[in-house]
Amino acid sequence: MDLSRFTKVSDYEWRVEPFGKMRVPAVIYASEALLREMDEKVFEQVTNVATLPGIVKASYAMPDAHWGYGFPIGGVAAFDPEAGGVVSAGGVGFDISCGVRTLTTGLTVADVEPMKKALADILFARIPAGVGSTGSVHLSMEEMDAMLEGGARWAVSRGFGTEADLERIEERGMMAGARPEEVSQQAKKRQRDEVGTLGSGNHYLEVQRVAEIYHPHIAAAFGLKVGDVVVSIHCGSRGLGHQIGTEFLRSMALAAKEYGIELPDRELACAPIRSDIGQRYLGAMRAAINCALANRQVITHLAREAFATLFPQARLDLIYDVSHNTCKVEEHEVDGRSRKLYVHRKGATRAFGPGRPDLPEAFRHVGQPVLIGGSMGTASYVLAGREESEHHAWGSACHGAGRSMSRIQATKRWRGRDIIEALAVRGIEIRAPSLRGVAEEAPGAYKDVSAVVDAADRAGLAHKVAKLTPLVCIKG
DNA sequence: ATGTCC
Numbered sequence: 001m002d003l004s005r006f007t008k009v010s011d012y013e014w015r016v017e018p019f020g021k022m023r024v025p026a027v028i029y030a031s032e033a034l035l036r037e038m039d040e041k042v043f044e045q046v047t048n049v050a051t052l053p054g055i056v057k058a059s060y061a062m063p064d065a066h067w068g069y070g071f072p073i074g075g076v077a078a079f080d081p082e083a084g085g086v087v088s089a090g091g092v093g094f095d096i097s098c099g100v101r102t103l104t105t106g107l108t109v110a111d112v113e114p115m116k117k118a119l120a121d122i123l124f125a126r127i128p129a130g131v132g133s134t135g136s137v138h139l140s141m142e143e144m145d146a147m148l149e150g151g152a153r154w155a156v157s158r159g160f161g162t163e164a165d166l167e168r169i170e171e172r173g174m175m176a177g178a179r180p181e182e183v184s185q186q187a188k189k190r191q192r193d194e195v196g197t198l199g200s201g202n203h204y205l206e207v208q209r210v211a212e213i214y215h216p217h218i219a220a221a222f223g224l225k226v227g228d229v230v231v232s233i234h235c236g237s238r239g240l241g242h243q244i245g246t247e248f249l250r251s252m253a254l255a256a257k258e259y260g261i262e263l264p265d266r267e268l269a270c271a272p273i274r275s276d277i278g279q280r281y282l283g284a285m286r287a288a289i290n291c292a293l294a295n296r297q298v299i300t301h302l303a304r305e306a307f308a309t310l311f312p313q314a315r316l317d318l319i320y321d322v323s324h325n326t327c328k329v330e331e332h333e334v335d336g337r338s339r340k341l342y343v344h345r346k347g348a349t350r351a352f353g354p355g356r357p358d359l360p361e362a363f364r365h366v367g368q369p370v371l372i373g374g375s376m377g378t379a380s381y382v383l384a385g386r387e388e389s390e391h392h393a394w395g396s397a398c399h400g401a402g403r404s405m406s407r408i409q410a411t412k413r414w415r416g417r418d419i420i421e422a423l424a425v426r427g428i429e430i431r432a433p434s435l436r437g438v439a440e441e442a443p444g445a446y447k448d449v450s451a452v453v454d455a456a457d458r459a460g461l462a463h464k465v466a467k468l469t470p471l472v473c474i475k476g
Numbered sequence: 477a478t479g480t481c482c
Binding site: 093094095096098131132190199200201202203236237238239241242243245246325407 | 477478
């Protein structure tokens with residue numbers, strides 16, 4: 001990335017003043033080193049987003065930003081319906097409501113270490129993973145609609161998990177405003193047997209150790225201490241979300257033309273929030289959010305069953321579940337006035353600071369857990385939202401390491417078998433349905449997640465709270 | 477991310 005086009009606001013904030021058809025500036029939060037390494041495409045995409053109608057304040061990119069479909073992955077943008085604001089399917093991403101949940105187990109590394117291989121085997125046997133993987137949950141079309149309305153709440157009502165889990169999920173487990181009738185039959189058909197499955201790509205279930213604590217006070221509120229074993233689940237809305245994204249990108253391209261919205265890139269296809277197509281997308285997208293919440297809830301149930309076979313004393317309690325591919329209506333203060341904005345976070349995690357009434361009481365005083373999934377074999381992090389974050393990018397932070405190499409490049413460079421063996425030597429048990437998938441996800445194909453998280457912390461997007469390192473990884 | 481091209 002050529003740094004000469006930026007104004008340096010601070011060591012971790014870089015600004016592009018509006019040029020051409022940009023309505024607002026673009027802002028990238030990153031260290032100088034991360035910005036230099038960043039894909040040139042991020043500059044193009046983050047400034048393209050700044051041209052869209054009704055965008056408020058700025059178009060933002062997080063430290064892990066990289067090239068995405070239309071919007072960068074790691075992009076944040078808010079739109080005001082009163083100012084002709086738009087909603088964009090590409091601004092949410094194909095894997096609608098992809099996200100991470102982390103659970104404490106009540107176990108320590110000493111408990112789990114001797115049982116690691118057996119635990120890996122049983123988790124891999126019970127949790128379906130891989131492209132097109134199907135699970136033990138099969139939905140009739142009526143049940144499908146109930147799932148799309150109810151999210152994790154539906155899952156709990158069907159025996160997957162407990163009421164207590166719901167408190168610890170964004171939107172309390174159920175996204176309001178879902179419109180299952182706006183989800184195509186094709187999307188529902190694809191999802192029929194996919195609830196409770198991990199999927200592929202960067203999705204995983206990991207058993208992790210709490211390796212370091214940076215902020216003891218907040219870590220205690222989250223229930224984390226060094227040597228504890230936790231479980232993290234990273235996945236989304238599977239075939240259903242992907243199908244919705246595909247269909248609405250097509251119809252939004254037509255809608256943009258119809259509403260005379262000039263697009264610098266056709267991948268930015270969008271529709272006014274106050275339009276039929278905009279409202280239909282929001283209803284379908286919220287249904288997909290519920291699908292992802294239900295999916296992570298069912299997988300949690302499967303993980304609890306797997307743990308119970310080896311560790312009857314284990315108790316998997318949810319810390320939090322937060323998505324990083326969404327468009328959500330939120331109240332934010334702009335120039336002293338509270339406005340209702342449609343905040344797109346694509347590969348960006350909501351990071352609300354202390355005091356927000358929608359946060360669970362247990363940690364409302366310290367801020368929201370921001371769960372950052374690393375790449376395979378590398379660390380993950382728990383961050384906490386802070387008040388300052390809400391003055392930056394509408395209370396958002398990074399979501400992971402971000403790729404630094406394409407999947408094709410990675411498969412040319414590494415072999416899945418070698419990666420699994422190398423990680424086993426380091427004490428990390430990988431189980432995966434596809435060796436090619438493992439090569440694509442090689443740790444070397446990703447940026448350094450620690451550098452990304454440090455930049456997020458220094459930029460004021462979130463506090464670094466804890467570092468998690470993998471013991472077992474069930475790879476999608 | 478994805479029934480990795482209906």
